Amino acid sequence: MSEESAERTLLGEAPEFTAAQVAEHAGLSLERARKLWRILGFPEHGDEAAYTRADADALRVVASLLDEGVISFDVALNVVRGVGLTMARLADWEVGELAHLLEGRYAEEAEAASVQPATWAIERFGPRFEELLLYAWRSHLNAAVVRVQAARAIDSDPHTTDLSVGFADIVGFTALSNEVTRERIGELVEIFEARCADVINREHGRLIKSMGDAVLFVNDDAMAAFTTAEGIINVIGRDPRMPDVRVGLATGGVVMRMGDVFGPPVNMAARLTQVARRNRIIVDHATADALPKDLIESRPLPPRPVRGFGVVEPVAVRRA
Structure with missing residues (x-):
């Protein structure tokens, strides 16, 4: 035909x-x-x-x-x-x-x-x-x-609101993509996206976008974002068949436009993954302060330069 x-x-x-x-x-x-x-x-x-x-x-x-x-x-x-x-x-x-x-x-x-x-x-x-x-x-x-x-109901501008933003990415994806077959890398990306989306939806979050080796998501509050990040690590990083992941969380005012989110928390969440250890959650101070102290243990990390933000003191968090 x-x-x-x-x-x-x-x-x-x-x-x-x-x-x-x-x-x-x-x-x-x-x-x-x-x-x-x-x-x-x-x-x-x-x-x-x-x-x-x-x-x-x-x-x-x-x-x-x-x-x-x-x-x-x-x-x-x-x-x-x-x-x-x-x-x-x-x-x-x-x-x-x-x-x-x-x-x-x-x-x-x-x-x-x-x-x-x-x-x-x-x-x-x-x-x-x-x-x-x-x-x-x-x-x-x-x-x-x-x-x-x-x-x-909270703010006169419905496009701007306070959210917790999460960024999760696969560790060493570029090197990994050069080492495995195209079929395998395609399978990894598909599993990564599907499992992340499942966790995000389960915790009442929203998957804003997927970039192959990374996902950007938002939750209405810091604890939900932490639970989402924890879930992603459990279904990806704890699976020996999958690569490790890093997750960064930041909280604050974001602008919502065209199905996407913009603002300092979005950039901060992405930058924090660059200093996170494998299968760990790193957050900014706004997120750490919003997490319940009886459930989450926070540990300040040494200050370090973060592109676009100067010297930042990230915080490692985990369940107490």
Whole structure:
């Protein structure tokens, strides 16, 4: 099957509109339409008839929100960027995880239908994935609204709040990746991400982002962050089949934007992992002061220079 035929099978229609026609349908200037298209993560096609009715309708949705004054164009760009980045990663993740399985299991059915196995399987099972996607989005949207409302009850700016930030990374990942096979390093990263996410969710935290050999997470209070860090060490560092980890925690005001967190505690948590010992938790003084003294034992470490913060006295913590 040709690339064009596969695209028609997955999208359900053939391209028939130019960028100018899509912009006209959406009620947007050509410049704005092209910018939104790029922000979604798709390449431009000049004056080719490379766009479908669904493409035009999608941009029309954004245009209608702009027309009604619900959002500004700058806000629209940020929201669309989040949608594009998230969907691109999700699609790559799903196809990468399922492609080999689908091609092996449904090869005969796909051959009979004259399509590629992955295309055949996605056409058959795609609607159920869409249902799961919509369910997960609605549930996470509800949780995000609850968080914003809780933050607004405390502070007039719902984007800024006090949190405990955690950063956990694999020790010696660069050297390790040069020593083991690509399959093994991929397996390690997958296990690391999955186990960390499980612990973070169990302790009512939020996984902000994963960077392969590291994860960034937040908890509402220092004790929950400590329990999360302890759990990550238990499921990763204590497993002899896995590499060691280091965890840094910092507490304070952070800014939440575009699904990410910013501010000194984020930077401090990342820097602390650089001075942490293997399978140990290192925190800043704000976190140490917020931990219950009857449960957690704190030990100040010698002062040392930390990039961006000058000389810092980190604190090692463990259960009493």
